[in-house]
Amino acid sequence: MGIKNVTCFGTGLIGSAWGVNFLIKGVNVTLYDLDEAKLADAKARITAMLDFYKEMKVLDDAQYADCVKRAKYTSDVKEAVKDAEFIQENGPENIAIKQSIIKTIEEYCKPDAIIGSSTSGLLVSDIAAYAKHPERIVGGHPYNPVHLIPLVELVKGKHTSQEALDKAVAFYREMGKEPVVLNKECPGFICNRIQVAVNREAYELVLRGVCTVEDVDKAVVFGPGLRWGLMGPHLCGELGGGKGGIKFLLDHIGPTTKAWYEDMATWTEIPEGYAANYAVPGVAEELKHRTPGTGRDDQELAKWRDVGLVQLLKYHGKL
Numbered sequence: 001m002g003i004k005n006v007t008c009f010g011t012g013l014i015g016s017a018w019g020v021n022f023l024i025k026g027v028n029v030t031l032y033d034l035d036e037a038k039l040a041d042a043k044a045r046i047t048a049m050l051d052f053y054k055e056m057k058v059l060d061d062a063q064y065a066d067c068v069k070r071a072k073y074t075s076d077v078k079e080a081v082k083d084a085e086f087i088q089e090n091g092p093e094n095i096a097i098k099q100s101i102i103k104t105i106e107e108y109c110k111p112d113a114i115i116g117s118s119t120s121g122l123l124v125s126d127i128a129a130y131a132k133h134p135e136r137i138v139g140g141h142p143y144n145p146v147h148l149i150p151l152v153e154l155v156k157g158k159h160t161s162q163e164a165l166d167k168a169v170a171f172y173r174e175m176g177k178e179p180v181v182l183n184k185e186c187p188g189f190i191c192n193r194i195q196v197a198v199n200r201e202a203y204e205l206v207l208r209g210v211c212t213v214e215d216v217d218k219a220v221v222f223g224p225g226l227r228w229g230l231m232g233p234h235l236c237g238e239l240g241g242g243k244g245g246i247k248f249l250l251d252h253i254g255p256t257t258k259a260w261y262e263d264m265a266t267w268t269e270i271p272e273g274y275a276a277n278y279a280v281p282g283v284a285e286e287l288k289h290r291t292p293g294t295g296r297d298d299q300e301l302a303k304w305r306d307v308g309l310v311q312l313l314k315y316h317g318k319l
């Protein structure tokens with residue numbers, strides 16, 4: 001493997017989990033954040049994730065100790081980036097902050113270091129707008145929880161070189177990720193667009209009184225969600241069309257969906273009051289019906305999710 005030294009620049013929720021991902025794949029990881037308190041938080045999160053991997057027997061004692069040994073924490077920018085061949089930027093989702101982070105990184109990093117940005121939806125071209133070397137900056141958008149979700153969406157900015165993109169793809173692949181490269185920049189990339197489309201209709205069904213928050217969640221989990229964990233909309237369609245495959249599905253069943261599309265939500269801002277009046281009480285009610293094993297609060301729920309993801313990743317041959 002070419003890349004041995006990686007830096008996570010900004011180690012909140014996403015930066016810490018990237019750190020764990022990189023550590024279990026054997027590279028040296030420097031974790032940078034603004035001050036000692038932030039680094040202490042990051043260390044606690046990273047320790048909890050590594051503990052989880054040990055509990056799930058993904059790491060044995062020796063591998064766990066080796067991961068701990070390869071993690072270095074610092075709030076000194078120069079120290080953080082000077083040896084890195086790949087820098088994953090995970091600062092706040094704010095264009096001015098991202099631009100200033102790039103400036104800071106470029107002051108001290110190696111001339112040929114690649115910079116991947118975790119941005120959820122900002123344009124890489126804008127993030128790299130004032131960079132000395134915009135050609136080495138790529139979008140590398142992960143999914144939460146980053147250490148357990150293989151997807152990384154790669155985006156080229158106006159000035160990103162093909163060489164940097166290819167190197168980033170190869171690096172992420174070595175880190176166990178499943179890279180998907182966008183052919184062009186678009187807001188929200190691939191999966192956040194799909195996610196908000198599904199969410200909009202879920203919220204709409206609740207707002208119209210068609211079903212409760214709990215029932216729409218249940219319908220997704222025990223219906224399409226189970227399939228989506230294994231295959232995407234096109235392969236689902238291939239099987240859904242029987243002998244005729246996706247062509248039959250689209251040609252013969254597709255037209256009947258016109259009336260549904262016409263009736264579906266088209267709003268572009270979350271309706272006022274949805275969070276306070278529907279989502280929050282709906283989630284509270286849903287959690288009441290769960291068990292300690294399946295998660296009655298955020299912490300239990302995240303643990304239950306992570307255990308399930310490990311099983312699914314093993315099924316996919318990804319762990």
Ligand SMILES: NC(=O)c1ccc[n+]([C@@H]2O[C@H](COP(=O)([O-])OP(=O)(O)OC[C@H]3O[C@@H](n4cnc5c(N)ncnc54)[C@H](O)[C@@H]3O)[C@@H](O)[C@H]2O)c1
Binds near residue numbers: 014034090091
């Ligand atoms: N939360 C998600 O589900 C998610 C998923 C995918 C991508 N992202 C993206 O990842 C990035 C980080 O998100 P997060 O949820 O980890 O946020 P976060 O607030 O948890 O972490 C941001 C970190 O950046 C640090 N920071 C602030 N200013 C900085 C600076 N100038 N230099 C370096 N570090 C600085 C903060 O101290 C903090 O630790 C964002 O761009 C976000 O859009 C988030």
